[in-house]
Amino acid sequence: MALPTLNKQLQASGISRRTFLKFCATTASLLALPQSAVADLATALGNARRPSVIWLPFQECTGCTEAILRSHAPTLESLIFDHISLDYQHTIMAAAGEQAEDARRAAMKAHKGQYLLLVDGSVPMGNPGYSTISGMSNVDMLRESAKDAAGIIAIGTCASFGGIPKANPNPTGAVAVSDIITDKPIVNISGCPPLPIAITAVLVHYLTFKRFPDLDELQRPLAFFGESIHDRCYRRPFFEQRKFAKSFDDEGAKNGWCLFELGCKGPETFNACATVKWNQGTSFPIESGHPCLGCSEPDFWDKSSFYQALGPWEWYKSKPGKGAQKHAGKNS
Template sequence: MDADDKNTIGDYLRSQGISRRAFLKLCAAMASALALPPGAALAMAETLPQKRRPSVIYMSYQECTGCLESLTRSFTPTLEYLMFNVMSLDYDDTLQAAAGFQAEAAREAAMKANWGKYLMIVDGAIPDGNNGYCTAAGKSALQSIQDVAKGAAAVVAVGTCASFGGLPMANPNPTRATMVSDIVTDKPVINVPGCPPIPVVITGTLAHFLTFGRLPDLDHLKRPIAFYGNTIHDRCYRRPFYDRGEFAKTFDDEGARNGWCLYELGCKGPTTYNACATTKWNAGTSFPIESGHGCIGCSEPNFWDRGDLYKPLSAGLWHGSIGADLGAAAVAGIAIGGLAAATARHRQSKITEKK
């Protein structure tokens, strides 16, 4: 750890020539991304500069590096900003320059110096049935995650593999891949699922913890409600077509070209909780449904084992009676949408008559 780590975040920002105006803009962007009240941006600006840059240790297991690739593409805030101004990324075997014994020594030194205070990020499922997978420095994946988690203040499971097991845990699961929360049971765990997660959802979650020193509000699956509080269907720009019963039948028919709902082509938006439709990808440019492909439900548990990605939910694709329930919900949604539209037209006609 360098000398700057002994100073506050405010000291470091000033040493880098970052103005208060620029810092306030970043705080406002973070507060907006996290759906925090207006006063939260000012609270961030007042409290964050007084804190020391917290140590972060990033551990990788059964994963494809897609989640880390996604993290590097965040734009509000950027990974570079977090790394150099807000946190001290003391271990990441993909990004760090050190390797072998030097890398392990850096991790152990960071753990010792920040015991009980560092934030642990886990990327990938944990293979607890085969010690040959993800072994590093002579330690199995199970050993290393348990050792590092002991001294962590909290653990962030980044990606669906870490959060819910993802593809590694899919049937027949030869490595007995396991989600982080099944192994780390004595520390707070935050799940940030997605295959991969949206970049700003990852950095926004990290920024919340690093700023306030506590977990954001979580749902029953330990996901931040700010990002996973609504289904993609709730905020989808194709929702009006769903309400009117206008569905694309193939990916290249007239309905698809006109932006009609992709529900009948297997879109899992109605049962998938994520911020794709609002935060979007590539600096807010687009998301899969906007690009013409239905949601595959990648931020939900067991999405790999739930069947054909292109079968509509009403075909009973998802376990239990949810398929039939969703079929009824679709009809109800169309009826309610039509009733709402008719009511709005009636209200507008009354206003016009008065004029």
């Protein structure tokens, strides 16, 4: 029996056509698609049947899973996550042990060449015993699960670049997913944790166009990683005026001045935190009074102190974020 389309599932859930179209319009905007694409997005997505998704958790803190589970729904994130066939995800699945592994292998067999593989956490290469699932090392499970996947989404900085487990001295020999799998299209959605809506948007794009969106040189979706935090920060005018907070409780901090001298990594960090924000669009770290840590960039943990300025103000004045030259868009 054929699985119902997304349209039918939404109707059965009491979600109106109007709400669905608003979701499509918002997603098209986030992906920098033209307004004319909204109708095509709604048609293709509405007629799509539940795709099989396998989510592997490796060396991680479960923060990436928590981010997507705590997203404000149903208009965006859970609208999609309620209607994909999430056939394997340790944190939220009822099965455990061999029963869980049987479900993973059954999904791989039933949807060979069509399922999407999501991975969060780095992969330890120093010793297989550092991280295992049902007696299988992370690297062996990754290779087995990736073999017949249509594509891979690396969720979070650990899966994308190695993250905190890879930080010096890297005791487990942690590596990124792309260091192991080189023959599949991979999208990196970095961040510690990543923005839930970036994950959703990439899934929607894939369901609609059967390919991943345009990516930057680090395989991240350009729609979310094409500009630096600095480029979109509401404190940018204070930066240009050279008005900096000197401590977290001085008058500058109280007046919302720039946090550059307190170590903000916004000029060298690419992500959409400043525009999409967190907690139902309420805020993001800089708006809450804390400098950006640069968590969506490779090796962020081993760079200069979180509370040390990046460099002289003159290096960044009236310029886009360092390395913000135009990215050559490409898709997988």
